[in-house]
Amino acid sequence: MRKRTQILILIFFVAICIIFMSLNQPERFAGIEYDVRVVNGFRNNSSLPLVIWCSSNGDELGGRALQEGDDFSWSFKTNFWGTNHYLCTMKWDERRRKFDAFKVPRDIYRCSLFKKCSWLVTEDGFYFSNDEVNWKKDFSWS
Numbered sequence: 291m292r293k294r295t296q297i298l299i300l301i302f303f304v305a306i307c308i309i310f311m312s313l314n315q316p317e318r319f320a321g322i323e324y325d326v327r328v329v330n331g332f333r334n335n336s337s338l339p340l341v342i343w344c345s346s347n348g349d350e351l352g353g354r355a356l357q358e359g360d361d362f363s364w365s366f367k368t369n370f371w372g373t374n375h376y377l378c379t380m381k382w383d384e385r386r387r388k389f390d391a392f393k394v395p396r397d398i399y400r401c402s403l404f405k406k407c408s409w410l411v412t413e414d415g416f417y418f419s420n421d422e423v424n425w426k427k428d429f430s431w432s
Contacts, residue, residue: 320370327363330356331410344378385431
């Protein structure tokens, strides 16, 4: 009888562990490839480029000076821990803004349809799209 009780307790413990892991499982997103693209959507700024510099968890992706219509893009695979985070700094004239180009808790779902996270930067703000057809303003420069 005692051995049977121990087995039931062990089964109960394993079941609780499985339930807990299924509720908090960043690993189910591990290895999924995403494309991130930032596009200069300014109009009539041919003389003044939009400067972008991006990094991820301390690793520099580098930067570029984007003329009208130019883009800066990269692809990556999500890690086991779900900690992928890409931070970009944008500079245009006197304006400067840092923003999260990709952050796992926010973007694994909203980019999930096409695994594409696109940003269109314009004079009035930053627009997000996961299909580059439908754009939604996420925030302004200030």
